[in-house]
Amino acid sequence: MEAEVTFLPSGSSVKVRRGTSLLDAARKAGVHIPTRCGGKAGCFMCKIKVSDDRGLLPMGDVERRKLAGMQEQSFRLACQARAAGKVEVHVPMDPLRAAVQKQLELARKKENDDKLW
């Protein structure tokens, strides 16, 4: 049986076998999710959000312990969460990229403000 995983904000979608981790699905879709532990639930860097976890297999004990309640806010670990149906995954922006983007937006805003004077 197949599952379909869509990654946001890119909108990349991929069909994978049921039980495939969201991290492996992301790799197949060409979506970068950072990891440091190689997918062993050790680094917490693959934290993502899901719109609805009904498209995932039930959470395992390792992931539950690691998330320590953050699953209540729809967070999951991409290396541990496994696709079971249709699921949308929100991948947070890389912190460095987010910082650069924020600086660019501030510079653009300042440029626009300067034009007004």
Ligand code: FES
């Ligand atoms: S890849 Fe390290 S916790 Fe998921």
